[in-house]
Amino acid sequence: MNVIEIDRLTKQYGKARGITDVSFSVKEGEIFGFIGPNGAGKSTTIRTLLSLIYPTSGNAKIFGKDCVKFAPEIKKEIGYLPSEVFYYDNMKVGELLAYSASFYRKDCTRRIKELAEMLDLDLGRKVGDLSLGNKKKVGIVQGMLHEPKLLILDEPTSGLDPLMQQTFFELLREENKKGVTILFSSHILTEVQKLCGRVAIIKEGKIVTVESISTLQENNYKKFRVETSSLPDIAAFQISGIKDLEVNGRNVRFLFKGDLNKIINIFSGLDIVNLWVEEPDLEEIFLHYYEK
Numbered sequence: 001m002n003v004i005e006i007d008r009l010t011k012q013y014g015k016a017r018g019i020t021d022v023s024f025s026v027k028e029g030e031i032f033g034f035i036g037p038n039g040a041g042k043s044t045t046i047r048t049l050l051s052l053i054y055p056t057s058g059n060a061k062i063f064g065k066d067c068v069k070f071a072p073e074i075k076k077e078i079g080y081l082p083s084e085v086f087y088y089d090n091m092k093v094g095e096l097l098a099y100s101a102s103f104y105r106k107d108c109t110r111r112i113k114e115l116a117e118m119l120d121l122d123l124g125r126k127v128g129d130l131s132l133g134n135k136k137k138v139g140i141v142q143g144m145l146h147e148p149k150l151l152i153l154d155e156p157t158s159g160l161d162p163l164m165q166q167t168f169f170e171l172l173r174e175e176n177k178k179g180v181t182i183l184f185s186s187h188i189l190t191e192v193q194k195l196c197g198r199v200a201i202i203k204e205g206k207i208v209t210v211e212s213i214s215t216l217q218e219n220n221y222k223k224f225r226v227e228t229s230s231l232p233d234i235a236a237f238q239i240s241g242i243k244d245l246e247v248n249g250r251n252v253r254f255l256f257k258g259d260l261n262k263i264i265n266i267f268s269g270l271d272i273v274n275l276w277v278e279e280p281d282l283e284e285i286f287l288h289y290y291e292k
């Protein structure tokens, strides 16, 4: 069953582009990544799903129900973490979360305590005194306190330190094991790779592809840079799979996709002083993976 179904969703901000013909679906029980650079249209898509803004055309369904028509009903079953959180500074964290919980017809006290403990969040502190990361944690608890069936997280890790990111990812995996579906938006490919099974990639308001992470990785170019002790024989690098070859004296850079043993073969004929192998960043995947 599809928990989220987005069909040719378009949002124009006056003359400015928001998103154009965005379509993808998220199945029940998936952790689905929504990835793209800043300004690509992730927040616009998510805000449209939540009826915080209205589509210019197209439609989206959550739990099989139209997002606009059934917005209040759907929202009760969703946990949403916006990319930026703003709070009344004078409230204590516990008071703020109790207030958030009052919108749901269930007692969330126990869950608030559990989540706060897990994330090491002090419920007695004033919101105004919290660091950016701790404010983010308040947002996370706020989005999860009513134990929703669907979590929509817009750039949830910004501001969290690496250890807390790990704890947060564990928490998400636990929720997912309980059957919770997660839409996770990010501009950081590595974190999406760690957590998600499939991803939709958005660029300049349009979906570039919807792909499983494993397919995405298999088809990625890796970046190589090698420094040799003497001028290398460039002819050795003229094999299929290598592209964007750049030679600068004893330094050679190139991109490679395919059987890595071919590269090891080339390297075995060289006297290597230094070697760097890097995963391409998101922009490079856009440029090289999708040009085909």
Ligand SMILES: Nc1ncnc2c1ncn2[C@@H]1O[C@H](COP(=O)(O)OP(=O)(O)OP(=O)(O)O)[C@@H](O)[C@H]1O
Binding pocket: 013, 016, 017, 018, 019, 036, 037, 038, 039, 040, 041, 042, 043, 044, 045, 083, 155, 187
């Ligand atoms: N209220 C608005 N009025 C006009 N244009 C907007 C508005 N909100 C977003 N946009 C534009 O819509 C496009 C998509 O922005 P959006 O915020 O959805 O991207 P994003 O992928 O979430 O990026 P970020 O990670 O930077 O938030 C951008 O070109 C942005 O400038």
